[in-house]
Amino acid sequence: MRIVDLLSKDSILLNASPKNKAEAIDLLVDLQVKGGKITDRETYKQGILAREENGSTAVGEGIAIPHAKNAAVKAPSLAAMTVPEGVDYEALDDEPSNLLFMIAAPSDGGDVHLEVLSRLMVILMDEDFRAKLLAAESKEAFLQVIDEMEREKYPDEPQEAPKAAPEADGRIKVLAVTACPTGIAHTYMAAEGLEKKAKEMGVTIKVETNGSGGAKNVLTPEEIAACDCIIIAADKDVAMARFDGKPLISTKVSDGINKAQELIERALSGNAPVYHSKGGATEEGGASSDGDTIGRKIYKSLMNGVSHMLPFVIGGGILIALSFLVDGASAGTAAFGSGTPLAKFFNTVGNTAFGMMFPILAGYIAMAIGDRPALMPGIVGGLLAKAGTSVFLAEDAWISSGFFGALIAGFAAGYLMIGLKKLFDKLPKTLEGTKPVLLYPFFGILIMAAFMIFIVNPPVGAFNTWLNNVLSGMGESSKMLLGAVLAGMMSIDFGGPFNKAAYVFGTASIASGQFDIMASVMIGGMVPPIAIALATTFFKNRFTKSEQQTSITNYIMGLSFITEGAIPFAASDPLRIIPPCVVGSAIAGALSMMFGCGSRAPHGGIFVIGIIDNPLMFLIALVVGAVVAMAGIVLLKKPLKAE
Numbered sequence: 051m052r053i054v055d056l057l058s059k060d061s062i063l064l065n066a067s068p069k070n071k072a073e074a075i076d077l078l079v080d081l082q083v084k085g086g087k088i089t090d091r092e093t094y095k096q097g098i099l100a101r102e103e104n105g106s107t108a109v110g111e112g113i114a115i116p117h118a119k120n121a122a123v124k125a126p127s128l129a130a131m132t133v134p135e136g137v138d139y140e141a142l143d144d145e146p147s148n149l150l151f152m153i154a155a156p157s158d159g160g161d162v163h164l165e166v167l168s169r170l171m172v173i174l175m176d177e178d179f180r181a182k183l184l185a186a187e188s189k190e191a192f193l194q195v196i197d198e199m200e201r202e203k204y205p206d207e208p209q210e211a212p213k214a215a216p217e218a219d220g221r222i223k224v225l226a227v228t229a230c231p232t233g234i235a236h237t238y239m240a241a242e243g244l245e246k247k248a249k250e251m252g253v254t255i256k257v258e259t260n261g262s263g264g265a266k267n268v269l270t271p272e273e274i275a276a277c278d279c280i281i282i283a284a285d286k287d288v289a290m291a292r293f294d295g296k297p298l299i300s301t302k303v304s305d306g307i308n309k310a311q312e313l314i315e316r317a318l319s320g321n322a323p324v325y326h327s328k329g330g331a332t333e334e335g336g337a338s339s340d341g342d343t344i345g346r347k348i349y350k351s352l353m354n355g356v357s358h359m360l361p362f363v364i365g366g367g368i369l370i371a372l373s374f375l376v377d378g379a380s381a382g383t384a385a386f387g388s389g390t391p392l393a394k395f396f397n398t399v400g401n402t403a404f405g406m407m408f409p410i411l412a413g414y415i416a417m418a419i420g421d422r423p424a425l426m427p428g429i430v431g432g433l434l435a436k437a438g439t440s441v442f443l444a445e446d447a448w449i450s451s452g453f454f455g456a457l458i459a460g461f462a463a464g465y466l467m468i469g470l471k472k473l474f475d476k477l478p479k480t481l482e483g484t485k486p487v488l489l490y491p492f493f494g495i496l497i498m499a500a501f502m503i504f505i506v507n508p509p510v511g512a513f514n515t516w517l518n519n520v521l522s523g524m525g526e527s528s529k530m531l532l533g534a535v536l537a538g539m540m541s542i543d544f545g546g547p548f549n550k551a552a553y554v555f556g557t558a559s560i561a562s563g564q565f566d567i568m569a570s571v572m573i574g575g576m577v578p579p580i581a582i583a584l585a586t587t588f589f590k591n592r593f594t595k596s597e598q599q600t601s602i603t604n605y606i607m608g609l610s611f612i613t614e615g616a617i618p619f620a621a622s623d624p625l626r627i628i629p630p631c632v633v634g635s636a637i638a639g640a641l642s643m644m645f646g647c648g649s650r651a652p653h654g655g656i657f658v659i660g661i662i663d664n665p666l667m668f669l670i671a672l673v674v675g676a677v678v679a680m681a682g683i684v685l686l687k688k689p690l691k692a693e
Contacts, residue, residue, distance in 0.1 A: 053128070053170050054197045059189045061085035061129040068137050072622035075099070075116060076596050078152040081129035087154060092603040093122035094154065099617055104285070108141035109239060109307050113174055117153035127154045128170070130192070132184055143308065149180055171238040173199050175246060221276035222254045224317045225269050229260035229284035230303045237261045240283045240306025247310035253318065260288055279317035280325075281306070294327035326475070348461075355415035355460055356554055362406045363557045364653040369400030371651035371661040407557070408436040408453065412460035419464025420471075423486060427466065427494030431459025434502040438511050441503055449511030451502075453558035458506050463498055470494065518562050529566065530640040536567065537574025537639020537675075541631040544578065544613050544620055557652045565648030569662060570639035572611050573647075573672055576655055577638050578631040579608030579615035580672070581679030588680075591689040608676075611655030623687070630682025638675025642668060 061081045068074035079088075079095045088094050097118030101107065108114035129152040136146025151170065173179055179199050186192040226244050230236035241257040248255035256273060259266045271292065274280070279297040282288060283306030299313060299322050306313065316322060373387045373396035380389030388394040409432030416428025435455030438448035451458075470493055474485055481489075524532065539552035556571030583604035586593050597619070607615030620627045645667035651658040659665045 052197070053200050054193050056126055057128040057130060057193065057196070058085050059193070061127065062189045062192055063129075063131045064186065064189065064192065066131050066133050067135060068133065070622070071137065071139050072618070074114075074131070074133070074137050074139060074147075074150060075102075076594075078116060078129050078131055078150060080596065081131065082127060082152055082154050085127050085129060087125045087127035088122055089124050090122040092600055093120060094118060095618065096120075096614065097122070098152070099621065105304070106140040107236075108139035108147045109236065109304065110141050110143035110145065111175075111177075112136070112145065112148045112180065114139045114141070114147040114150045115153065115171065115174075115236075115239075116150070117155070119155040119157055121157045123154040123156045126156060128152065129154075132186070132192075134184065149174075149183055169200060169204055170196075171236075172242040173203055175239065175242045222256050222273055223278045224248065224253055224255045224281065224314060225273060225277045225279075226255060226257040226281040226306070227260060227269070227284060227288050228257060228303055228306050229286050229288050236285070236303045236307065240303045243307040243310040244281065244283070244314070248314055251311070251314060253314055255314070260284070260286070278320075279322050281313050281317055283313070290325070291327045293325050296325055297322035298325035351415050351418040351461070351464065352457075353550065354418035355411040355413075356550060358414040359407050359411040360557075362403050362410055366400045366403030366405070366407075367557070367560060367650070367652035368654055368658065369396045370404060371400075371649075371654075371658055373397035373400060374650060375661045404561070405436065407561070408432040408456035411453075412456040412463065415457070415460025416463035416467065419461065420467030423471070423490040423494070424464045424467035426491055427498040428460050428463035430495050431463050431498045431502050432456045434499065434507065435459050435510075438507055439503050440507050440511070442508065449507075449515055451507045451510035452514050452561060453554075454514065455502070455506055455510045458510065459498065459502060462501055462506075463494070466497055466501075467494060514562070518564070521559075521562075521564050521567070526644065529643045532567070533570035533643030534636040534640040537570045537577075537642070538632045538636035540571060540574035540613060540639075541578050541616075541635040542628065544616050549575070549613060560650065560652060565650055565663065566643055566646065568652060569647040569649040569668065570642045572649055572653070572655065573638045573642045573668065573675065574635040575613040576608050576611050576672060577635040577675040577679055578613055578620075579604040580676040581608075581631060581634055581683060582616055582619050582627070583608060584676060584680040585683045585687075589684045589687075592684065592687040594690070609656040611653055626686040627683060630679045630686065633682060634675040634677075634679025636675075637678050638671045641671035641674060645671060647671065 061084055063077060063081055066074075066077060068077055075095070075098060079091060079098065082088050082094065083091050097120040098116050101118055102116065106114075107116045131150045131152075133146075133148045133150065136148045137150075139147040139150070141147055151174075173196075176199070179195070182195045182199075183192060186195055226241070228237050228240040228244070230240075237259050238261065241259050244257055245255060256269065257267060258269045269292075274292060274296060277296070279299065280293050282290075282293075282298065282300040283303045284300075285303045297317070297320075299316055301309075301313065370387070373393045376396065377385075377387055377389045377393035380386045380393070383389070388397045409429045412432030412435065413425050413429035416424035416431075435451045435458075438450040438455075440448055443449075467490065470490060471485075474481075474489055477485075521532075536552045536555065539548045542548040552571055552574070556568040559565075559567035583601045586598050586601045586604070590598050600615075600618070604615045607613075616627065616631060620631075646664050647668040648663035649658065650661055659668070662668050
């Protein structure tokens with residue numbers, strides 16, 4: 051398989067003139083669809099947009115390589131577009147992009163195509179090659195330029211990357227590892243950038259690529275031991291323990307492309323910090339977070355906990371909800387939800403999974419800060435927070451410190467482990483093996499237990515009691531305001547920090563029996579996609595053909611409580627989309643509160659309507675909010691000019 055085998059004439063567009071990044075993505079996605087390898091345009095596009103959220107795929111030098119690997123791709127393919135005037139694709143060098151390739155990779159396919167795609171990333175680093183592509187006057191000429199370059203640089207079939215020639219003393223000076231989240235594009239471009247610059251500088255280098263097809267050109271223990279320095283250019287975790295005791299530079303994968311010379315010079319300077327492994331042989335790490343603000347570091351740690359917690363919350367919560375749905379005969383009694391064997395089964399399993407939310411949240415926050423050794427004390431801290439363990443009270447009087455206690459436990463365990471590692475670094479080397487299996491677990495549990503039982507649980511448990519009393523005692527107007535604020539937050543950034551904060555508050559409220567809060571949060575997340583679907587259905591003159599085609603998808607996503615369906619529209623026209631959606635969601639959330647709607651399920655949307663309190667009024671609130679949001683969008687967006 052060669053590059054030209056993945057690129058058809060139908061998927062090439064020469065001399066295009068997109069106005070912005072969003073339009074460029076739409077054109078490329080349409081080209082992929084024309085190529086016949088995409089089964090669902092919107093699913094594939096969502097994958098492209100999700101990758102862009104992690105950082106622009108415009109790598110500089112006029113190149114942009116958007117890519118996605120998902121279930122909508124039935125076979126690997128490429129789409130290409132030249133933009134002579136350039137388009138602002140948010141490139142790393144702030145220059146316009148004029149040569150764009152879009153990669154589609156199947157989620158369950160083999161990795162042969164990855165080798166081919168890596169070739170493309172490598173040859174795109176050649177300036178003359180890029181110039182020839184831009185000068186191509188026909189699709190046939192475009193394909194010919196690629197074919198000739200590939201035959202010149204890769205005369206044979208794909209094979210393992212050649213090993214770097216060692217120095218006269220038998221060693222390689224610099225080793226490197228490159229990795230990006232998808233392992234398709236930036237991984238190989240960073241490798242090529244480092245190798246090319248090292249060759250110019252007369253420096254021997256070997257680069258390990260951690261692509262979707264697995265690690266290639268893997269660094270050996272002998273090479274690691276003999277090298278001067280290691281460069282990690284990665285935006286995802288890579289195996290790190292093997293580099294213990296070596297000078298190491300950790301940075302973003304994009305720096306391997308744009309700052310290769312700077313990285314190599316620093317590696318040779320002798321000023322790189324020595325890396326010390328923080329855990330066992332399987333320890334992983336990734337890009338340096340040195341450039342992150344304190345707030346950003348806290349947010350990333352929190353999101354690591356939340357992302358691992360949500361499957362327990364959603365799966366367990368829906369099972370609990372089902373226990374009430376199948377136990378209608380026990381409604382109004384103390385046995386409601388467990389009055390039949392089937393209901394009891396759902397309830398027991400659901401509560402077991404749901405009850406793991408606090409320890410999992412705490413454990414993975416801790417792990418994000420203090421690596422794997424921090425996971426265990428974090429989980430223990432979360433369990434103690436859930437139980438409300440206290441030596442001052444009888445067990446039946448324990449008050450759970452809940453979500454807030456788990457948050458404190460997670461961050462405390464993470465920084466506790468960092469402190470323990472520094473403290474134990476002073477121990478003799480002969481005790482090194484005892485750290486992960488004895489010292490870290492013992493002292494981690496001991497200190498976390500004392501911290502949670504004596505310091506955290508009493509005041510935070512009391513605070514939770516006060517907060518529940520306040521929420522329970524809220525008047526109708528206050529609850530409506532709370533519902534409006536939380537629902538509105540769901541529409542501010544459609545899956546970003548505000549959205550996540552509101553959702554986590556909603557899920558935590560279920561554990562406290564505040565089901566009306568979760569209902570407001572859910573309805574707030576359902577409004578935006580439905581509002582956009584309504585607008586594209588009934589006011590077609592304000593949207594492009596491709597935007598109109600998303601109507602069905604957004605109806606389904608909205609009814610399923612998948613807010614992210616609104617992202618493409620918000621990204622392309624934020625001032626006309628986001629404010630109306632916020633207003634519509636806020637109104638829906640307030641009405642949900644006023645009508646006394648409640649949800650024991652943390653997810654599901656319309657598919658859990660059977661166990662929502664006051665379902666008819668919930669639907670009415672949803673319709674009102676969606677119509678208001680649609681009206682705002684329609685008023686702000688002007689009809690498109692006829693072509």
